[in-house]
Amino acid sequence: MKNSNKLNTYITEEFLQYIDKFDSKVMTAFTHFSEREMLLSRMTKLTEETGELANEILASIEYQRPEKLKNHSKETLEGEFSDVFVTALLLAKAANIDINKAIEDKIKKLNKRYSTNNQYFQNVNNYKTYTQI
Missing domain, CATH: 1.20.5 (Single alpha-helices involved in coiled-coils or other helix-helix interfaces)
Structure with a gap:
């Protein structure tokens, strides 16, 4: 690691700014949610996205029903990984996590x-x- 007194940047400031902008847009639809409800909503969404990633992983090793295998591709797997990553960042933001x-x-x-x-x-x-x- 660099200087032990300075925090390393693992996720770029530019990407975190994108997350902030995206979060602001999404929050306009949920202005009636309390912080607690938003945290629960984000946790539920992360669970949903993780399930979709699990389905894609299963499809990638052909442990899925044939109709689900038809739609599987490397791109769909990459997309689900990205969905989990972005949703986890949104949950971290909702929980005030650095x-x-x-x-x-x-x-x-x-x-x-x-x-x-x-x-x-x-x-x-x-x-x-x-x-x-």
């Missing part, structure tokens, strides 16, 4: 958890896989 700080904190936790000095990381290969049991 997404770049949250990502940086997560990276630090992952680096600590999976460092070669971590006991878990050293022992992870000692576990038997399900196929070995």
Whole structure:
């Protein structure tokens, strides 16, 4: 990481500004929602988008009904990933989360958890896989 006193930018300011503008447009239709209702609405929308991504993943490995396989393509899979990503950012915004700080904190936790000095990381290969049991 760069300077430990300065937060890295994982999601560009330009993209976050787009999210803000998009959010403002969407919010005009939901002016009657309280902050709590908006947070629940965004969480529900993220769940919906995650389900659509799951369907596309299943289609990509041909674990879907034939009629769903007809409409699957790399582009539809990419679109669902993008939908989940954008919707997660909108949910983070609704929850007043600084997404770049949250990502940086997560990276630090992952680096600590999976460092070669971590006991878990050293022992992870000692576990038997399900196929070995």
